[in-house]
Amino acid sequence: MSQPIVALSHICKSFHDGEGEHQVIKDLSIALNQGDTVALTGASGSGKSTLLNIIAGFEHPTAGSLKLLGQETSDWQDKQWSEFRHQQLGVVFQQFNLLTPLNVRDNIRFALQLNKLNWDDWCDHLVDNLGLRPLLTRDVEALSGGQQQRVAIARALAHKPALLLADEPTGNLDHSASLEVMSLLTSLAKQQQTCVLMVTHSEVCANYMQSRWHLESGHINQDTQVSSAQTAMQDTVAATQAPTHTSTQTDSQVATQPESSEAV
Ligand SMILES: Nc1ncnc2c1ncn2[C@@H]1O[C@H](COP(=O)(O)OP(=O)(O)OP(=O)(O)O)[C@@H](O)[C@H]1O
Numbered sequence: 001m002s003q004p005i006v007a008l009s010h011i012c013k014s015f016h017d018g019e020g021e022h023q024v025i026k027d028l029s030i031a032l033n034q035g036d037t038v039a040l041t042g043a044s045g046s047g048k049s050t051l052l053n054i055i056a057g058f059e060h061p062t063a064g065s066l067k068l069l070g071q072e073t074s075d076w077q078d079k080q081w082s083e084f085r086h087q088q089l090g091v092v093f094q095q096f097n098l099l100t101p102l103n104v105r106d107n108i109r110f111a112l113q114l115n116k117l118n119w120d121d122w123c124d125h126l127v128d129n130l131g132l133r134p135l136l137t138r139d140v141e142a143l144s145g146g147q148q149q150r151v152a153i154a155r156a157l158a159h160k161p162a163l164l165l166a167d168e169p170t171g172n173l174d175h176s177a178s179l180e181v182m183s184l185l186t187s188l189a190k191q192q193q194t195c196v197l198m199v200t201h202s203e204v205c206a207n208y209m210q211s212r213w214h215l216e217s218g219h220i221n222q223d224t225q226v227s228s229a230q231t232a233m234q235d236t237v238a239a240t241q242a243p244t245h246t247s248t249q250t251d252s253q254v255a256t257q258p259e260s261s262e263a264v
């Protein structure tokens, strides 16, 4: 069996503030394999973003081991972290972190250029499914929160990362746009075997993922149950063909959206 994409072993994370040490993550051991899709839930302040930041190398654990694609990261220097982030990782930040004063197209191109890739059918597929086509030449700082969030999602997915870390990627989107994003993520995970760890406060969005990690008091309660309804929904979504990286331009295909009457 191939190595887990992410393996956390006895990870702890504390912060120091004016009142002393504050332990956010406590002795966490958990793994993500190729193609896994996980919803990370938990109350505000429970440490969800901190956990994503540890996996992305933006924060370092106070104790424990983090392996990425089988490699121990404790002695990684900036160069190794940069390589991993550029080539293997896509991140949708809670605050978007778009590049200003660039326009939408150049923000999406950024991850491609780091990997010497060209704009291709997959990028067109993202742009069309995220409703970004009319916005491509607009400066990102002039966009609404929901529009910026969709750009952040396209940028994170443009280079087809092995691992996507998404921090409330639908937090600023309306119901219909949220379902489109979830369709994209599930079809990507199925077709590209991308591993997705997604923070969400939405039950509807969480149910698109195969399993759930609930973070509470520094520990994760793991629920790996996938209902048959969920599996059927994911199969429906994955039946949509997403283009692969090629240099040929074709019409983009629109992802099928599963129906849901629940609020997102
Ligand atoms: N750099 C930091 N320095 C000090 N404390 C921090 C830092 N980053 C996070 N924390 C603290 O760690 C705890 C968890 O924060 P985190 O942002 O991970 O929560 P969260 O689950 O993502 O919350 P939300 O749902 O509101 O985004 C909070 O108490 C926060 O104040």
Ligand SMILES: [Mg+2]
Residues within 6 Å of the ligand: 048, 049, 050, 094, 167
């Ligand atoms: Mg957060």
